Amino acid sequence: MAASLQLYGVQTPGLALSSKRLEFGTKGICNFSVTPTSSSAIFRTVEHSCRNTPLRVSCEAARVDLIERKQTETRSVSGTGKELTCVMKFGGSSVESAERMKEVANLILSFPDERPVIVLSAMGKTTNKLLKAGEKAVTCGVTNVESIEELSFIKELHLRTAHELGVETTVIAQHLEGLHQLLKGISMMKELTLRTRDYLVSFGECMSTRLFSAYLNKIGHKARQYDAFEIGFITTDDFTNADILEATYPAVSKTLLNNWSKDKAVPVVTGFLGKGWRSCAITTLGRGGSDLTATTIGKALGLREIQVWKDVDGVLTCDPNIYSGAQSVPYLTFDEAAELAYFGAQVLHPLSMRPARDGDIPVRVKNSYNPNAPGTVITRSRDMSKAVLTSIVLKRNVTMLDIASTRMLGQYGFLAKVFTTFEDLGISVDVVATSEVSISLTLDPAKLWGRELVQRANELDHVVEELEKIAVVKLLQRRSIISLIGNVQKSSLILEKVFKVLRSNGVNVQMISQGASKVNISLIVNDEEAEQCVRALHSAFFETSS
Numbered sequence: 001m002a003a004s005l006q007l008y009g010v011q012t013p014g015l016a017l018s019s020k021r022l023e024f025g026t027k028g029i030c031n032f033s034v035t036p037t038s039s040s041a042i043f044r045t046v047e048h049s050c051r052n053t054p055l056r057v058s059c060e061a062a063r064v065d066l067i068e069r070k071q072t073e074t075r076s077v078s079g080t081g082k083e084l085t086c087v088m089k090f091g092g093s094s095v096e097s098a099e100r101m102k103e104v105a106n107l108i109l110s111f112p113d114e115r116p117v118i119v120l121s122a123m124g125k126t127t128n129k130l131l132k133a134g135e136k137a138v139t140c141g142v143t144n145v146e147s148i149e150e151l152s153f154i155k156e157l158h159l160r161t162a163h164e165l166g167v168e169t170t171v172i173a174q175h176l177e178g179l180h181q182l183l184k185g186i187s188m189m190k191e192l193t194l195r196t197r198d199y200l201v202s203f204g205e206c207m208s209t210r211l212f213s214a215y216l217n218k219i220g221h222k223a224r225q226y227d228a229f230e231i232g233f234i235t236t237d238d239f240t241n242a243d244i245l246e247a248t249y250p251a252v253s254k255t256l257l258n259n260w261s262k263d264k265a266v267p268v269v270t271g272f273l274g275k276g277w278r279s280c281a282i283t284t285l286g287r288g289g290s291d292l293t294a295t296t297i298g299k300a301l302g303l304r305e306i307q308v309w310k311d312v313d314g315v316l317t318c319d320p321n322i323y324s325g326a327q328s329v330p331y332l333t334f335d336e337a338a339e340l341a342y343f344g345a346q347v348l349h350p351l352s353m354r355p356a357r358d359g360d361i362p363v364r365v366k367n368s369y370n371p372n373a374p375g376t377v378i379t380r381s382r383d384m385s386k387a388v389l390t391s392i393v394l395k396r397n398v399t400m401l402d403i404a405s406t407r408m409l410g411q412y413g414f415l416a417k418v419f420t421t422f423e424d425l426g427i428s429v430d431v432v433a434t435s436e437v438s439i440s441l442t443l444d445p446a447k448l449w450g451r452e453l454v455q456r457a458n459e460l461d462h463v464v465e466e467l468e469k470i471a472v473v474k475l476l477q478r479r480s481i482i483s484l485i486g487n488v489q490k491s492s493l494i495l496e497k498v499f500k501v502l503r504s505n506g507v508n509v510q511m512i513s514q515g516a517s518k519v520n521i522s523l524i525v526n527d528e529e530a531e532q533c534v535r536a537l538h539s540a541f542f543e544t545s546s
């Protein structure tokens, strides 16, 4: 049967690829192109129609290691052999100290039937501290790098952790020295590029995984540390917010499964990190990106379950920092979880549900501080018959644009022109509400704009300037999106309650949107009113019986 086949190649380092042909057994030859880079990672996708034909690579002067996608063949069944069974991801909050690392090790050992791949984030707030240290290095002068408070903190934390775990400090010594040198380099250059930022923060995950892996080995549980950027996590070159490329799945699967088949050492993988496909430099997947590392490994290896261990009892009905009475949500669909994460719930990385949904692998969100709590199970579907509202999410500091066409009613192409402007400027739009001659939309300052850019007034001015060629534009800042995640089949019921609550709190909704996803209704309010609204809505939906 003819089917499209995708292939990915890794060129042998240092050798030029002169021939550009692949032979598909006797069935034909497929030309492909390569992009020369200075290093080994050259990937090209080839579409070909003979799926089951044996592959022979015809390339002169260089070996091309072809990895075919065989996702279904690697799915393992729990308890039937020695296959890896699940992913267990522990966030920074779960591994903030030696004591916590010991507890996490005990937790892993308390599941003797599981053979997990472990994914770890940097210890505690290490990523924030590394970024702060980098910013200070830009201005402090080379001779003062030694005295950057955050550098001392990071050194002290990791050395103390090594001592308390009883492992050799040599496992992290090179990284501590490398970090010091990098900060000196930043201070000499007096600049911190996005590429350098990613290299800088990678020290956090590289050190936490080395310490943890050494500890597991020390207590007699064989483990092996892996840097994600060395085992096939191939990403776009969008430093600080890179996207994982398809080539990652077969590459990661090949490395981890091959090594596991030879040696049953628990893989301990750095979360959050990848390797840019063109630059071959270390990239990061955006803040909180270790969740995405975990789901990517789950899909790549076709594992039975992906567990993400946090410091809360699963996904909650709202941000516990806004309202401490937030309750745990037992079940969610991938769509609900994706929407919730995208619209600002810090508990999950916005893109982390994608691989889990593609691979149809359940994700369990658990509390490493309270392992007996059931947590949240996220699956493809769930019984929605009784579901009304699942969770309330708040995204602050959003910019809103009201754009009204200067032409008369019936003018076609207006919406197309507006969205072309955003496309040309490379700006993502979040929530949209339209009429024939006007459109209101929101722009996310934090994730979708390359971060600091949005803070620059001239960027916004530029957007407005472009749109003013076709419309009257009103720029409204400091708005919040309140997203109501739940059963939009019951939208009348939800909205009736929402407007009652908002009216009694004297809040005017400035825009409302119900997306095609059927799980989310978004309301735009002023920033100052947002938290109070969330609390009032939480009380109405989750704490009263009617």
Ligand SMILES: Nc1ncnc2c1ncn2[C@@H]1O[C@H](COP(=O)(O)OP(=O)(O)O)[C@@H](O)[C@H]1O
Pocket: 090, 091, 092, 093, 094, 121, 288, 309, 310, 311, 312, 314, 315, 316, 317, 318, 319, 320, 321, 344, 345, 346, 347, 348, 391
């Ligand atoms: N709806 C929500 N449900 C659960 N936690 C939330 C929610 N919204 C915000 N949070 C915050 O997310 C935190 C967990 O995410 P994160 O800090 O990324 O964990 P980790 O570092 O362990 O991966 C919680 O401590 C909580 O304060």
Ligand SMILES: N[C@@H](CC(=O)OP(=O)(O)O)C(=O)O
Pocket: 090, 091, 092, 093, 121, 122, 127, 128, 204, 271, 272, 286, 287, 288, 289, 290, 291
């Ligand atoms: N250390 C990175 C990646 C990450 O996922 O962390 P955490 O799992 O602690 O949210 C960050 O702070 O963004």
